[in-house]
Amino acid sequence: xxxxxxxxxxxxxxxxxxxxxxxxxxxxxxxxxxxxxxxxxxxxxxxxxxxxxxxxxxxxxxxxxxxxxxxxxxxxxxxxxxxxxxxxxxxxxxxxxxxxxxxxxxxxxxxxxxxxxxxxxxxxxxxxxxxxxxxxxxxxxxxxxxxxxxxxxxxxxxxxxxxxxxxxxxxxxxxxxxxxxxxxxxxxxxxxxxxxxxxxxxxxxxxxxxxxxxxxxxxxxxxxxxxxxxxxxxxxxxxxxxxxxxxxxxxxxxxxxxxxxxxxxxxxxxxxxxxxxxxxxxxxxxxxxxxxxxxxxxxxxxxxxxxxxxxxxxxxxxxxxxxxxxxxxxxxxxxxxxxxxxxxxxxxxxxxxxxxxxxxxxxxxxxxxxxxxxxxxxxxxxxxxxxxxxxxxxxxxxxxxxxxxxxxxxxxxxxxxxxxxxxxxxxxxxxxxxxxxxxxxxxxxxxxxxxxxxxxxxxxxxxxxxxxxxxxxxxxxxxxxxxxxxxxxxxxxxxxxxxxxxxxxxxxxxxxxxxxxxxxxxxxxxxxxxxxxxxxxxxxxxxxxxxxxxxxxxxxxxxxxxxxxxxxxxxxxxxxxxxxxxxxxxxxxxxxxxxxxxxxxxxxxxxxxxxxxxxxxxxxxxxxxxxxxxxxxxxxxxxxxxxxxxxxxxxxxxxxxxxxxxxxxxxxxxxxxxxxxxxxxxxxxxxxxxxxxxxxxxxxxxxxxxxxxxxxxxxxxxxxxxxxxxxxxxxxxxxxxxx
Numbered sequence: 260x261x262x263x264x265x266x267x268x269x270x271x272x273x274x275x276x277x278x279x280x281x282x283x284x285x286x287x288x289x290x291x292x293x294x295x296x297x298x299x300x301x302x303x304x305x306x307x308x309x310x311x312x313x314x315x316x317x318x319x320x321x322x323x324x325x326x327x328x329x330x331x332x333x334x335x336x337x338x339x340x341x342x343x344x345x346x347x348x349x350x351x352x353x354x355x356x357x358x359x360x361x362x363x364x365x366x367x368x369x370x371x372x373x374x375x376x377x378x379x380x381x382x383x384x385x386x387x388x389x390x391x392x393x394x395x396x397x398x399x400x401x402x403x404x405x406x407x408x409x410x411x412x413x414x415x416x417x418x419x420x421x422x423x424x425x426x427x428x429x430x431x432x433x434x435x436x437x438x439x440x441x442x443x444x445x446x447x448x449x450x451x452x453x454x455x456x457x458x459x460x461x462x463x464x465x466x467x468x469x470x471x472x473x474x475x476x477x478x479x480x481x482x483x484x485x486x487x488x489x490x491x492x493x494x495x496x497x498x499x500x501x502x503x504x505x506x507x508x509x510x511x512x513x514x515x516x517x518x519x520x521x522x523x524x525x526x527x528x529x530x531x532x533x534x535x536x537x538x539x540x541x542x543x544x545x546x547x548x549x550x551x552x553x554x555x556x557x558x559x560x561x562x563x564x565x566x567x568x569x570x571x572x573x574x575x576x577x578x579x580x581x582x583x584x585x586x587x588x589x590x591x592x593x594x595x596x597x598x599x600x601x602x603x604x605x606x607x608x609x610x611x612x613x614x615x616x617x618x619x620x621x622x623x624x625x626x627x628x629x630x631x632x633x634x635x636x637x638x639x640x641x642x643x644x645x646x647x648x649x650x651x652x653x654x655x656x657x658x659x660x661x662x663x664x665x666x667x668x669x670x671x672x673x674x675x676x677x678x679x680x681x682x683x684x685x686x687x688x689x690x691x692x693x694x695x696x697x698x699x700x701x702x703x704x705x706x707x708x709x710x711x712x713x714x715x716x717x718x719x720x721x722x723x724x725x726x727x728x729x730x731x732x733x734x735x736x737x738x739x740x741x742x743x744x745x746x747x748x749x750x751x752x753x754x755x756x757x758x759x760x761x762x763x764x765x766x767x768x769x770x771x772x773x774x775x776x777x778x779x780x781x782x783x784x785x786x787x788x789x790x791x792x793x794x795x796x797x798x799x800x801x802x803x804x805x806x807x808x809x810x811x812x813x814x815x816x817x818x819x820x821x822x823x824x825x826x827x828x829x830x831x832x833x834x835x836x837x838x839x840x841x842x843x844x845x846x847x848x849x850x851x852x853x854x855x856x857x858x859x860x861x862x863x864x865x866x867x868x869x870x871x872x873x874x875x876x877x878x879x880x881x882x883x884x885x886x887x888x889x890x891x892x893x894x895x896x897x898x899x900x901x902x903x904x905x906x907x908x909x910x911x912x913x914x915x916x917x918x919x920x921x922x923x924x925x926x927x928x929x930x931x932x933x934x935x936x937x938x939x940x941x942x943x944x945x946x947x948x949x950x951x952x953x954x955x956x957x958x959x960x961x962x963x964x965x966x967x968x969x970x971x972x973x974x975x976x977x978x979x980x981x982x983x984x985x986x987x988x989x990x991x992x993x994x995x996x997x998x
Contacts, residue, residue, distance in 0.1 A: 476508025
């Protein structure tokens with residue numbers, strides 16, 4: 260069997276022997292061992308190769324989890340028990356022993372400044388940092404322990420923990436904080452951590468309400484605080500559990516762990532006509548604060564004042580009509596459509612002009628009347644008196660609800676059924692003008708006071724409309740019952756007015772009816788319609804009315820016909836006179852027209868002659884001017900053509916000169932560049948050959964000749980072709996050896 264350098268073979272002895280290795284080892288039947296490479300293994304007959312084992316590659320930030328199949332000693336020399344697990348984190352190839360099996364490959368966790376690892380011990384052991392961990396214990400591993408961490412076999416990764424960062428405007432309260440000295444959690448305690456700070460939450464720690472921002476209080480803000488346990492505040496005051504106090508701005512505030520922020524309060528800005536209801540928590544007393552900005556005290560809270568639904572609907576409607584009244588059928592729908600009132604605000608009602616509003620104080624058991632125009636502010640124990648009035652025609656009870664009682668003058672209408680003495684039943688539609696008798700001071704507006712009996716008397720009758728209409732109807736029915744139909748039809752107004760207002764000492768009808776109970780005064784009665792209820796009476800009345808209408812119509816037709824005839828004769832006379840006048844005016848106009856035509860013909864003849872003479876003169880002038888202008892233009896054209904020819908010749912000459920000059924410059928530049936190229940070529944040739952080589956080349960001829968002569972045994976030789984004369988003087992100098 261071939262065993263690679265990073266592997267080996269697993270062999271098993273079928274029976275006793277030495278196993279076939281170079282080093283003879285006694286093996287028993289069933290023994291297993293590992294043959295490590297690189298090598299060639301030849302098993303004996305009694306040895307069985309079970310498998311070829313490959314090495315496990317351990318990369319950086321990795322480890323191999325191993326488990327002992329039986330008691331053995333690992334590669335580091337540590338004794339392992341059967342079933343025990345351990346890690347091998349050394350980088351490189353690792354060949355498991357025959358008694359070891361690979362469970363898995365474990366990846367290391369990279370720890371940074373913003374990430375930590377939450378671990379839990381599955382059994383008691385000592386971790387990689389020398390700390391003893393008990394079963395079930397949880398702890399945190401950060402980058403301060405190691406840049407990477409490989410979980411041990413007895414470590415369970417619960418999760419990654421992100422760093423908690425607090426800015427300088429934040430703080431956090433940690434519940435059950437970790438004590439670094441004792442390595443334990445302080446259960447039931449709290450730790451306040453102010454920013455700027457960064458930290459990891461240890462296992463078991465948690466933030467109360469997460470990361471919180473510093474409370475920034477303006478000059479109109481405050482915090483309501485309550486003590487959870489006994490403590491001493493920053494200002495040195497001792498607080499007991501349950502104490503309530505306030506911290507006022509402007510300032511920054513971070514509450515200690517013993518203090519709870521109940522709420523943030525702001526000063527309530529109030530105008531002159533605005534207010535809030537405030538309740539004292541110690542005494543329970545409710546008061547109204549009106550007209551100035553107010554900050555609640557620690558033992559105070561806003562109190563919500565509830566009102567009946569009918570009053571709520573009237574208050575919501577007061578901005579949409581003039582008196583703040585509503586019908587019973589529309590109360591629920593209007594209340595649903597309007598925005599909800601703030602119950603802590605002081606209830607206000609704008610009493611309209613010439614009205615009265617009654618307010619009842621349930622605590623003092625008395626009422627007050629306010630005359631409009633006035634803004635009414637309710638105290639905590641006060642309520643409006645809601646008026647339920649009759650409405651419609653005929654009047655029905657409970658149709659109108661209102662807070663304000665209008666003082667008039669105004670009118671109301673009603674339908675009254677009466678029966679005459681001859682049993683003719685009639686339906687009368689009556690309108691009454693009414694008002695309340697109130698002095699001028701009260702009509703000016705303001706509070707009438709608690710003891711103003713006259714003002715309180717206005718609200719003595721709950722439904723003054725229904726009461727007045729019933730009283731007047733009874734009077735009218737009594738008077739009509741004693742009158743025949745014919746008499747009542749002729750004198751209905753007198754009968755009704757005398758029945759309602761009565762007669763004075765001079766038998767004249769009075770002008771008013773006063774209801775003493777509530778000071779209501781009726782000043783006039785208008786009979787809008789009288790309709791018989793019985794059909795026969797209605798037919799007879801209709802016939803008499805039609806007969807009267809017919810007589811009146813015929814009389815009016817005769818009068819109109821006579822008037823039309825008179826107007827027709829007058830119109831004919833005016834028409835004839837107008838015709839004569841128009842004929843005279845036409846003759847005058849015709850005479851004037853003939854005169855104007857004659858004048859027009861004379862002017863026309865004179866104008867034609869003058870126009871012909873003027874046209875001939877102008878034609879001659881224009882012809883002469885045109886000839887002169889033509890001559891000038893021809894001369895100017897000749898001059899312009901000559902100038903253009905000269906300019907063209909001059910431009911052509913300049914272009915030729917510039918062209919020749921450019922050619923010369925190009926030729927000169929070319930010659931210079933060729934010369935420069937030759938120079939550069941010679942320089943590069945000389946530099947490439949070298950000065951020494953050139954010197955050797957120069958000396959090579961004479962030197963070779965000298966060496967040849969020396970080889971021939973000659974010191975000097977003079978050679979000639981026989982035709983060239985030789986100067987003996989110069990030759991002798993050459994033959995003489997240099998010293």
